[in-house]
Amino acid sequence: DIQMTQSPSSLSASVGDRVTITCQASQDISNFLNWYQQKPGKAPKLLIYDASNLETGVPSGFTGSGSGTDFTFTISSLQPEDVATYYCQQYDNFPWTFGQGTKVEIK
């Protein structure tokens, strides 16, 4: 199975800060990587697909980049409504796997 390792596991930042989360795959997954946001008590929401494509309706302050084994997800200016857990997910090989999640809080 492909292991997806997210870093950090949690972070606390101030409103307006730039926030970066990394996701490393245990083997080359090309660009078959998605990013999701999950707010407490809610279903996950797709933000970025195929590593860098912004899902329709998602604010442009969310960006994704990378290919191969190393990927980055960025929130350009953290807002209170961005408090959530963020997950990366690969779909290059079965079984599809998720990272363990990064919990983002406001300082």
Next chain:
Amino acid sequence: QVQLVQSGAEVKKPGASVKVSCKASGYAFTNYAFTWVRQAPGQGLEWMGWISAYNGRRNYAEKLQGRVTMTTEKSTSTAYMELRSLRSDDTALYYCARLGMDIAAMPTGGFDYWGQGTLVTVSS
């Protein structure tokens, strides 16, 4: 608008089975696939498998092989996930989600719409 509406919470005893439904609306049912993801209390997301609503092609997570069956019913635009021989560690929130298919009818892209989740509790 696209909606996925799941069946209600279930409480089951160890060894029993559960079947969760996911009724889709607002789009052409057979143009997409479904995936199922579960989340144990306080834990992360675990992928369970996917099924094409076009041709029934499917793939399950190996750890669930032999206990899980995913199906779709075109007449009612509904996807189902059945899990058998339930254990306490199957207690989780179960989500269905939609995903696209490429020209070869293989799954592609992200899980763009999600159901509201169905809590399955396994307890004696």
